[in-house]
Amino acid sequence: MADNSFQISEKAGPQPATNEKNVEAAVNASDDAVSVHSETSSVQAGVQKALILKKAWSHTTLGIAFASLFITTLIITFSDYSHMLLNPYVTSTFKQHSALSAVSVVGNIARICTFPLIAKLSDVFGRAEMFSFSIVFQTVSYILYASSPAIVQYFAAGVLDAIGSTGFILTQQVFIADATNLVNRAFWSTLPESITTIPALYLGSIIGERFLYNAGWRWAYGTWAIVTPICAIPLVAIVAVLQRRARKHGLVAKSLASVAGCHASDPAWKKVYHLIWTELDFFGVVLLVAGLSLILVPVSLTGSFNPQRWKEGSFIAMLVVGVVLFAAFIIWDLKFAAKPFIPRRMTNRTVLMGCFVQTFDFMGYSLFTIFFPSYLQVPGQFQPAHATRIDNSLRVAFQISGLLVAVGMRYTKNSQYWLLAGPPLVIIGQGLMIYLVDRAHGTEVTFIVSKVISGMGRALWQTAAQVSVQAVVPRQDVAVVTGLFQAANSVGAAIGTSVAGAIWRNTLPDKLKSYLPDDEKDLALSIFQSLPVAKSYEPGTPTRLAINRAYWEAQKLLAIVSTCLCVPNLVAMFFMKNVKLDEADVKDEEGVDRIINKIEQKNHADLR
Secondary structure, three states: OOOOOOOOOOOOOOOOOOOHHHHHHHHHHOOOOOOOOOOOOOOOHHHHHHHHHHHHOOHHHHHHHHHHHHHHHHHHHHHHHHHHHHHHHHHHHOOOHHHHHHHHHHHHHHHHHHHHHHHHHHHHOOHHHHHHHHHHHHHHHHHHHHHOOOHHHHHHHHHHHHHHHHHHHHHHHHHHHHHOOHHHHHHHHHHHHHHHHHHHHHHHHHHHHHHHHOOOHHHHHHHHHHHHHHHHHHHHHHHHHHHHHHHHOOOOOOOHHHOOOOOOOOOHHHHHHHHHHHHOOHHHHHHHHHHHHHHHHHHHHOOOOOHHHHHOHHHHHHHHHHHHHHHHHHHHHHHHOOOOOOOHHHOOHHHHHHHHHHHHHHHHHHHHHOOHHHHHHOOOOOOHHHHHHHHOHHHHHHHHHHHHHHHHHHHHOEOHHHHOOHHHHHHHHHHHHHHHOOOOOOOHHHHHHHHHHHHHHHHHHHHHHHHHHHHOOOHHHHHHHHHHHHHHHHHHHHHHHHHHHHHHHHHHHHHHHHHOOHHHHHHHHHHHHOHHHHHOOOOOOHHHHHHHHHHHHHHHHHHHHHHHHHOOHHHHHHHOOOOEHHHHHHHHHHHHHHHHHHHHHHHHHHHO
């Protein structure tokens, strides 16, 4: 907990932007966790706010902030589970059930870019501003979901939703990292979602199902568009009040001039240009989005009902241009970008391996799970809410296990013991699915057991790994490295869902045409395109048995590929550094104190 005996000088008053050379010198002068890394960046306004707030706020204000954070997280988690239940039915409304993978790919591409951008903006402006930014995007996405007349608008809503939810999750984690030390961080990082997941899992799925069968899915999204911003007001307000309190004590105010490399006297256009082109690397973002979109989205939309796409010149051109643009992004990021997505000072073994394992883990998870709820509803014959709860038993296990891991890390003060136990459990849980999804071998209990094992493994790995990557970088880089670690989720998810879409679209239609009775083979396309149509045939009839068999075999193939993707992590996990949390905490606190002292000295010097 923060040392509340620390006081900021009341005489300082609001001041111009702090001399960043002095701050950087303070960073480089220390021999602790803040300075042992090369190419230390300047400490930006948002980071300065966070560092001083960590020392200045009281137990009361901190408690109010965390309570508000939990409430907002609960509402967003409610809407998230409701959305997961409704998603297959919305795409089926547009006769595009198999487009689930493409919708997910588009959202994950948006997340890949959003994580580092939000991290940088959070460091430039502050945490309250990023909470507000995220909630606005989330609310607009719900409005667009509710009013979507076609799948294209639904795709667009998914992009805004991805930006909003990503921004909130990342700002939440960075905010918690600002307020806690390394020994306690794992506990507080997992607590908000842990205490909201279980009620949201059940109530969110029930609410979503009631909307689906009564008012309709559009009203579900409309409701969240109203509730979410209202519930977020206390969170944004308390963080904004804390930041304003810090500014009154002499901390720099939010300004474009606070961006590294700009001065208060520079014209507004130069500040905006520097923010967008240099700090946010607009050119790199365009290359990354365009490259990934042109590669992953077309692949996820191909299938046996349109095999001619692979021979079309336009389709081949999209893939070639996508590969070229993605290669150009890598070259730009490595050689030319002033502020690359992956700062060179963060390319240490622990950060790189942490992102590698995270990418492959989410690649396997997303590849299997994107169509699993549909599988549970067709051959499994579960109701939508029940299927969603079975699928999300992994998330419940993840959140509960994450808290237990966090408590264990608090007492062992060690990260490696926990993260090495994660990937083996994931591969066991995912491997069981190969058997369970085939020929109705799986039951509700066995599906949940398999999901729980995977969830425990992911909790062991992710809880320990996130703290580890945060511990090996300077304090002013915590937001960026957290963004990179979380972005690895979306990289893996984008690739996984794209591959899943390609497998599903190339496997399920052929299976349906092969197994359906001769007089109903012409129904294969309508069954493939719509989940309600697939469910409409009576259990036990030849048609339903054929549909079930096609789903079994398609989902089994996804399970096999998903399990294979887990294997590289069994090797990569050994390259993570074993972080001694208590020792890292001492060094980190010493470094933070040095930075704060330098900021105070500069403010007092300006007064004289």
